[in-house]
Amino acid sequence: MPGNPPAMPLERRLTIINTLGLHARCAVLVAEAAKRAEGPVLIRARGQEVDAASVLDILTLAAGKGDSITVHIKKNSDEPVLLEIAALVENGFGEQ
């Protein structure tokens, strides 16, 4: 279909793998990345959806190890931010 840009996945489903879950240090890293986005970045987990730019909001998700979270962006141009957050989560935030 010419003219139609390929549908970009605007969300990623991720599993928390580090032992302590989305704790303070991890929440800071996620929020730092989310603040670089032009549009909103949202995280959904355990039936709640919060602003990924807020450390406090992320912490209140209480996402622990093994939980899955969904990160989604509203603007296509924010894809690098989505990828960055996905990489953080998938690497267990560089923790043991």
Add this chain to the structure above:
Amino acid sequence: MENSNTAIKGQGRGAAKEETLLRGIPGSPGICVGQAHLLDRGLSGAVRKYSLAQEQVQGEVNRFKQAVKRAEMELVRLVKQAPEELRAQTYIFEAHSALLRDKSFYGKIIETILAERVNVEWALKKTVDQITRVFSKIEDEYLRERAADVGHVQEMVLRALLGAENERLGGIAKRSILVAGDLSPAETSQLQLDHVMGIALDRGGRASHTTIIARTLQVPAVMGLGEATRLVRDDDLLILDGTRGLLILNPREETLERYGLLKHRFEAAQARMAREGRLPALTRDGLAVSIKGNIEVLEDVVQVMDRGGDGIGLYRTEFLYMRRDSLPTEEELYDNYKQILELIAPMPVTIRTLDLGGDKVAHGIRASGAENPALGLRAIRLCLMEPEILKTQLAAIYRAAVHGNARILYPMISGLEELDQIDRVSLEVQERLSKENIPYNAQIETGIMVEVPSAAVLADLFAERVRFFSLGTNDLVQYTLAVDRNDQEVAHLFQHLHPAVARLLKNVADAGKAAGIGLAMCGEMAGDPQCVPLLLGLGYFDLSMNPQMIPVVKSMVREMDLPGCEAIAQDILRLKTSFEIQRYIKEALGDVLERVFPNGGNGGPDNGDGNVKP
């Protein structure tokens, strides 16, 4: 409760001071004796509400912004000045920095000032109270305690508003034990360790950041004491026992003597463990005993290695199945098992197949609604009822076994038929892997958990079919004595040093020895130092335990010799009640136990250490 706080109530301060015991939460292990230094309360308790005129509102917002800026500068300074050993913990200050600018904090406070025309202090208090309420509903202990971090940030802003620096800690002139309502991580990191011997706090818990920092700095600490600041006065004599979570106010002479001894033993034991932890566990007559660790997640492997474990004697594989919406895939499981095997290779890893059902339920696995879950559809029963679950897991284990030294352990086996069914499933898995040309190794040792009494009774028949037994003493004791140890009313009857348990252990050991198969134990009994002589005497030379206990059990083994253990086992098998067994062990081993495991474990150097998260 032995909390005898009443002792000083109503006596006034001048009266003869009585010894008072306060129970809290063990924060950071160690013992210290010294005089109290009380810190004043934080500022947040005394906040009042003022209404502002419209033209004052913007000025108030600016006052807040400046205070946040000052607090930020303070945090930057803390990170820069953090001593070497705290480098890994400076993320806590970075998190506090981020909280300061968080929209749910910063934005909300400004909003409140503007909307309600109130002073910063009040807007701050209101916002923090709201956040704290949300946090208090979180189930996860570690995350719930982050509410305290918000409180600490609040204090920082309040101090900045009032122009008060960190003055609370300035006035400590002599070596003393700090007693405070709470202490922020920032304050803890700035403690002058030559002046502060220990920390006693009314608030805080095992997972609070202050606890983490105290542990890193190796300052004994007790948290969650509730009313220490109300009961303790400056210069009161205190004993702080961070290992057991106790604070003793105005100790008697005998208590001081006892603690002097405990402190000495704690320090000696700690030094010895550091020295000997990695050496093999050899009895005096040269028998090598394998001391392994039980783990639940990949990360635990490091704990086992750090403490000198000889491998993983029990990998509980349930974690990957829990707290998620679907079952894990074969690839996920394979990756996980492979990583563990590679991490600890060439040492062995015993992987227990899924032990879910009953009280432990995961998504994608039907929950048993049975009234008696311990006797219901769980573990191998569930896996044989839903063979796809077992097939996926077996395939992952066989594939991972190419990369290291793996053994398979089947839980809750109660009859030989189950082994027949498992064999059929295993063959199917192997055929599929062969057909798909996927590398695998199914020639690994297979064993069963002996935890159902029927398996213990039929041990001779099972011994012909498997390569090793691993005794799961927690369930074995529960089923043998018909005691649910989670039931408060009967928990006291749960006793692994019971004559019936001893006889079952002997029966299993004899059957195992006769067939020449491996004899291991992975229940709590394996990590109980007072059981070591009985177990060695019966022939269990392969013990797996909570990683924290590895150095202790190793030390215990080094005190033993095999003929002595065999004699002890013989004696124990003749005793008629668990009381008699307890008394016998105390008489025969009291001295050794005190040396190896001071104070029944409560003085153990490794107690209270380890993972912050439960």
